[in-house]
Amino acid sequence: MVMKSNPAHNKNILIFLLSSIGLIVLPHVYHLHFALFGFFCLLLVWRFIGIWKPGRLPKGPALLLLTLCGLVILYTQHKGILGRDGGTSLFVIALGLKLMEIKNERDLYLINYLAFIVAASQFLYEQSILMAAYILFVCCVLLATLVFINSYAAQTSTSLKKATLIIAQAIPMAVAVFILFPRVEAPKWLLFDDDHQTKMGLSDSMEPGSITDLGASDELVFRVKFTGAIPPPHLRYWRGPVLTHTDGKKWTQASNLAQQPVLAPPIFSGTPYQYTLLIEPQNKNWVFALDMPAKFSQSVRQNANYQLLTTDDLKQRTEYQLTSYASYNTGASTGNEIQQARQLPATPTYRLKQLVTQLHGFDSVPEHFIKQLLNHFRQEDFHYTLTPPLMEQNPVETFLFETRYGFCSHYASAFVTLMRVANIPARVVTGYQGGELNPVGQFLEIRQAQAHAWVEVWLDKQGWVRFDPTAAIAPERIEKNIDINRLVAGGLINYVSPSETTQAAFLWLKQTRQLWRNADYNWQRWVINYNSVNQSTFLSSFGIADFKAMVYWMGAIIAIITAILSIFLFYQRPKPTDRTLLVYNRFLKKLAKAGLSKRAGEGARDFAERVKVNIPEQAASIEQITTAFIDLRYGRKPTSEGLKQLDRLIALFKV
Structure with missing residues (x-):
């Protein structure tokens, strides 16, 4: 032994x-x-x-x-x-x-x-x-x-x-x-709450510069795959918190509207967009839907601001099936909602009133005033930048009359303020705008850099209507993804036309990145996010609709795999696994080439004696090799050093 x-x-x-x-x-x-x-x-x-x-x-x-x-x-x-x-x-x-x-x-x-x-x-x-x-x-x-x-x-x-x-x-x-195997979801009380797993992103409040902080972040927020046509860039508004109240610097949600359910769904028209939204882990219960969401799952509800909220645990990736319409009419609004959308922190200053008067905000219909204000942003010396100057006091007036350099939050807050000075209900909507299309997987990636703020104005017989003052001053921000354009517009880099070699290298890197992101998207959807709902949807497409069928199919497939592996193991040629025997077989092969083969049932010692008679000049080497092999193979305390010694003796042996 x-x-x-x-x-x-x-x-x-x-x-x-x-x-x-x-x-x-x-x-x-x-x-x-x-x-x-x-x-x-x-x-x-x-x-x-x-x-x-x-x-x-x-x-x-x-x-x-x-x-x-x-x-x-x-x-x-x-x-x-x-x-x-x-x-x-x-x-x-x-x-x-x-x-x-x-x-x-x-x-x-x-x-x-x-x-x-x-x-x-x-x-x-x-x-x-x-x-x-x-x-x-x-x-x-x-x-x-x-x-x-x-x-x-x-x-x-x-x-x-x-x-x-x-x-x-x-x-x-x-x-x-x-x-x-049936997927069993862990109860929420069993999940430990680890704050580090969540990701910070868009806030439920806004002040000049808050969204700018996200403008340089490439962190992924969610991915969207459409069933049919993908909406053009200018329609890709992903609705988040709606901010109604302001103290002159900071904009926040109206708590009553954020908690109340929607009174009546909008009236939709035009092309419906059906899509699957895979949202990354976050510490909020917000679902960013394409404006305006019409259909969503049972775990999602819509508040009075038409924002989607969920009871799901969003500290892990979650997937939703949604349908949205780009054309809609929210209809009538409550008196309290209209009153809150006219709130101002103080009596408007003379400069604000004068600007509203100049743009015919007091003596024309709201549509005309909106058009005049958008033209004002286009024609005057306003600039879009990621690095606006600091505006600690009276940020709206400082932006409108002094600096005129700002980001989307500056334009949105200034627009809403001027609307309210003209006694027109308006509010700020935050969320994301745009999305980079991955042509390999045909899905959109929305990142923190696409955080955005726009405006909703209440118009008679139309309800809440979206306007984006940023599009008036920087249309490339809406029509194109923020990449080189974002950096150039912000003055962060100077654009230099690259050479053909550099362009080819960038193209190759971009294609490689798209392939990788497509693989990662499918990995997250079909492996990481393979929960009970996705499992039921996937298996039902193969006719596996209940628990009993799942168990039968699983048993049958495991039995087939086991049978295949058993046949493979049974019929494969046995190979010596003992390292000592493998090394000794090299010695036997050398002797076999000289016509001295070991007979069946012949022991190592008997074989060595027979070989020494045929090649007496190698008797000493044969005796050393045989003794070392027997000690390793049948000795009481074999060592790795002994195996190495046997390997060296056989390597030096020549017939």
Whole structure:
């Protein structure tokens, strides 16, 4: 019987295991506190040193002190062990401390299984394709470590190949279970509230410069895929909070309208736009729909400002099926709503009244005054910029009469203020405008850079009508996506016409980025967002409509995959897995070429005696090789050094 030495003392196994753990914990550098990650790195480096200098490893009181230090760091950073961050940190610290007391094979298994948990915890932070591929790779390395532990004298490459084969065989079954196993949504009380998972974006208030802060952000907000025609850029207004009240600087929502349900839906006409909206995690309950939404899911409601709100947990990606119309009439409005839309923080100043008078705001119909005001923005010396001057006092008047440099929030607030001075109900609407089309996947990407503010004016027999004063001064902001145009308009860069080579390089990079974003979009929709609703929709297209059918199909597919794998394993040619035997077979092949083949049932010693008679000049080498092989193959304490010695003897042997 072959007796293996303790794997916990094998340097190659320890190096392989510690390297695997380093790869597993590495992505958590972005999520764990610096002190926690640094403490783990200290433990890992310490354990690496212990491979060659075991006496340097902590024991007894020193190990207890390290454990207490880990607990203190954990508590001071998270005030507990619950939640995503606290739980992940606990597992990482436990993994690092366990490395300090590797004594036997059981410890290696425990560390390996704990490392699998730490690897899976990475998905609590990031679920991209690249991260999934990385986690699959590190899990393959972990599995190879188990193979290494259980295969004495195996090579690293051999262990990795075997682990890769095992994972490749498991993937078809995993895909079948993922698609067909009933999706059970976790109850909300079971989900830990981690604020770091949410993303900051558009606010429920506005003051000059607030949207400007988002103008340079490339952070994704949501993606939209239309069933039919995609609306042109000038119709891509994604409705968010409606701001009615102002103190002269800051605009906020009217709480009663934001909480009340819509009294009567608008009257829609024209072309309906049907689309799927995949919204990124956020800390609000807003659903940004194409203006104006007509149909939406049951978990979504519409308030009195026609903004969509949801009861879903938007701290994770959520998908909605919506229908909107670009042509609509909101009809009559309540007296309270009209009164709030005429509110001013104080009596209008002389300059404001004079400008309204000049533009015939007091002596003409609202439509004429609106036209005059838009022409005023176009014809006077107004400028659109991302970097307007600071306007702390009377921002509206400072913008209109002094600086005349502003962003969409400046134009919207000034427009609404002048409307109200003329006693015309008006309000600010915030949201997003535009969206970059991905021609590969035919979907729109809306980012924080497209944050926008526009105006709604109440007109008799038409209801709330949208006007965008930004379009009057910077039509390229509405008609085109903000990229080079945004930077040039803001004075952030000077535009220089690129060479043909540079243009070709940019085109290639753009196409590559579009391909990647399309892959990421489909990954998020069909893998990450594959919940019970999407599963039901997907499977029903194949005629799988109920729970019993799902179970039957899953069982049948798993049985087929199992049968195929069984046939493959049964009929494949057996290969020697013993490393010692593989090396000895090279010796046999050399002798076979000289016409000296080992007979069936002939022992290694008998074969060696017969060969020595035929080639007596190599008798000493044959005796050395045979003795080394027998010691490794049937000895009580085989070593990797002995295997290397056998390999060298056979390499030097010549017939």
